[in-house]
Amino acid sequence: MDRNQLMKWIKAPTKMAHKYSLNAVYFCTGCGVIEVPPTITSRWDAERFGVVPTATARQANLFLITGYVSVKTLRAIIRTYEQMPEPKYTVGFGSCTINGGMYWDSYNTINQLDKYIPIDGYIAGCMPRPEAIFVAVTHLWTLIDKDMADGYKRYRKNYAAYRANQEMILGEMEWPPIFQTEVATAITEREG
Amino acid sequence: MRILWFVLSPLMALAVGLFFLGLSRRFMARIQWRVGPPLYQPLIDILRQFTQKSVSHGPLFDLGVVLSLASSFIVVLFMPLGGTAPLSSSGGFLVVLYLMLLGPLGIALSGGEAANPNVSIGISRKLILALGYEVPFLMIVLALMTYYGTISIGEIVAAQRESASAIASFPLVFSGIAYLLILPAMLGVRPFEVVGAAQEISSGPAAEYGGPYLALATIQHGLTMFIGISLFVNLLWGGASNPVVFFLKMLVVFAFGFWVNAAFPRLRVEQAVRYLWRWPTLIAFVGLILVATIGR
Ligand code: SF4
Numbered sequence: 001m002d003r004n005q006l007m008k009w010i011k012a013p014t015k016m017a018h019k020y021s022l023n024a025v026y027f028c029t030g031c032g033v034i035e036v037p038p039t040i041t042s043r044w045d046a047e048r049f050g051v052v053p054t055a056t057a058r059q060a061n062l063f064l065i066t067g068y069v070s071v072k073t074l075r076a077i078i079r080t081y082e083q084m085p086e087p088k089y090t091v092g093f094g095s096c097t098i099n100g101g102m103y104w105d106s107y108n109t110i111n112q113l114d115k116y117i118p119i120d121g122y123i124a125g126c127m128p129r130p131e132a133i134f135v136a137v138t139h140l141w142t143l144i145d146k147d148m149a150d151g152y153k154r155y156r157k158n159y160a161a162y163r164a165n166q167e168m169i170l171g172e173m174e175w176p177p178i179f180q181t182e183v184a185t186a187i188t189e190r191e192g
Numbered sequence: 193m194r195i196l197w198f199v200l201s202p203l204m205a206l207a208v209g210l211f212f213l214g215l216s217r218r219f220m221a222r223i224q225w226r227v228g229p230p231l232y233q234p235l236i237d238i239l240r241q242f243t244q245k246s247v248s249h250g251p252l253f254d255l256g257v258v259l260s261l262a263s264s265f266i267v268v269l270f271m272p273l274g275g276t277a278p279l280s281s282s283g284g285f286l287v288v289l290y291l292m293l294l295g296p297l298g299i300a301l302s303g304g305e306a307a308n309p310n311v312s313i314g315i316s317r318k319l320i321l322a323l324g325y326e327v328p329f330l331m332i333v334l335a336l337m338t339y340y341g342t343i344s345i346g347e348i349v350a351a352q353r354e355s356a357s358a359i360a361s362f363p364l365v366f367s368g369i370a371y372l373l374i375l376p377a378m379l380g381v382r383p384f385e386v387v388g389a390a391q392e393i394s395s396g397p398a399a400e401y402g403g404p405y406l407a408l409a410t411i412q413h414g415l416t417m418f419i420g421i422s423l424f425v426n427l428l429w430g431g432a433s434n435p436v437v438f439f440l441k442m443l444v445v446f447a448f449g450f451w452v453n454a455a456f457p458r459l460r461v462e463q464a465v466r467y468l469w470r471w472p473t474l475i476a477f478v479g480l481i482l483v484a485t486i487g488r
Contacts, residue, residue, distance in 0.1 A: 003230070013239060014239070014240075014243045016236075017236050017237075017239035017240040017243065018240055018243070020233075020236050021233070021236045021237045021239075021240040023237075041224070041226075042224055042225045042226050045221070045226040045227055045228070047217070047221060047226065047228060047229050048221075048226070048227040048228055048229055048230075049229075050229055050233060050236060050237075052229075054390075054395070055390040055391070055394040055395040055399065056310075056394045056395060056398075056399045056400070056402075057402075058246070058399070058400055058401060058402030058403075058406070059395070059398070059401065059402055059406050061240065061244065084402075085244040085245050085246040085247075085402040085403045086244065086245045087244065
């Protein structure tokens with residue numbers, strides 16, 4: 001952890017601020033949510049690393065999806081993700097978000113979350129322990145440092161594909177595309 | 193010297209307000225047997241929020257936050273922070289009473305533009321809660337103004353410096369106790385955290401704020417805390433002769449407020465109003481009657 005290194009703060013203040021102020025929306029879909037309370041309370045105390053839960057998507061920059069995603073919650077997940085201000089990071093929690101896990105052949109859950117919203121990293125396990133969340137956070141720090149946590153840019157760039165995937169599973173969606181696809185590509189090219 | 197204070201006192205309010213925000217998180221963490229974030233965590237948060245892109249819901253949404261922040265800064269100018277207040281002679285206490293309402297009003301205006309049901313519930317709760325604590329607060333204020341025969345905060349502070357501080361003198365001790373009882377409600381901390389209840393109404397009026405808006409709202413929150421505490425120190429604890437003593441006195445009041453925050457669960461809004469209109473109002477009323485009959 002390089003939170004106390006003043007030089008890094010002077011060199012890249014935004015990056016450091018994004019690293020050490022991860023306000024998380026916990027999307028409590030599956031069983032994995034049971035690991036979140038010990039993570040944020042006295043036992044493991046995620047707040048000392050600046051990871052705190054927030055109540056609304058607008059205030060957050062970390063999106064933690066804790067477990068299997070049913071088709072119905074996918075709609076809410078997409079809306080929540082699109083409401084978060086950029087830059088934003090997403091972490092899938094548990095094997096269910098990676099490939100469906102033990103709900104692989106369920107009739108009402110999706111298998112790969114990455115098809116519908118961009119994921120910056122996964123925590124493997126069924127279910128992962130709170131320690132794994134901390135490992136994930138340190139990995140996320142590394143990714144932010146190396147500019148590799150760029151899910152939100154990928155979303156903008158490949159919005160047409162993501163939207164097509166979303167519509168395939170949800171049918172008609174009640175909100176219009178948030179990016180004009182050509183516009184989104186242009187913005188991404190400009191900002192890199 | 194007064195010109196200097198025009199710059200210094202908002203800066204001091206900003207610094208101390210942010211420090212209190214950080215300290216409150218640390219304080220709560222220690223009470224809950226945790227390590228807690230570093231003291232400068234609010235600074236990191238604000239830096240992060242300022243660099244995030246956010247949506248606006250309309251011109252009023254932008255202006256409301258600015259209005260509430262500006263009004264808080266102006267209130268600070270009326271506060272003698274262990275010295276002379278920059279705006280002490282021009283209006284005094286009554287202006288502060290009006291301006292203090294502008295803070296929540298600005299947030300309400302801006303939140304109303306967002307048309308989020310959680311925001312509306314939060315705002316209505318804020319107004320109900322304000323109705324709850326304004327009644328005893330006005331009685332306390334009235335008692336103080338009658339007792340000292342002035343409407344200027346600076347003169348009240350000066351009068352207390354000559355004799356004992358208000359909370360230690362006989363009829364005003366009731367007002368002091370009543371003020372201590374409503375202080376958590378004015379600061380919006382836990383037993384009265386009905387407005388920004390994160391688990392219930394998604395942090396209420398701040399629900400639609402993201403990015404820079406949230407940063408400004410956070411600063412405003414820090415300033416509100418600063419104003420609530422410094423008003424208590426000035427009115428009832430005799431202010432201070434220099435900013436350092438003033439700050440130390442504020443720390444004591446702050447510790448009291450957050451000890452209450454850590455020790456009590458949240459009340460429902462009607463329970464909060466019932467409490468506020470019963471004990472603090474009763475005690476403040478007794479204080480007012482005593483001041484009116486006995487006098488100085
Ligand atoms: S990965 Fe395991 S623990 Fe997590 S939601 Fe799926 S089945 Fe439950």
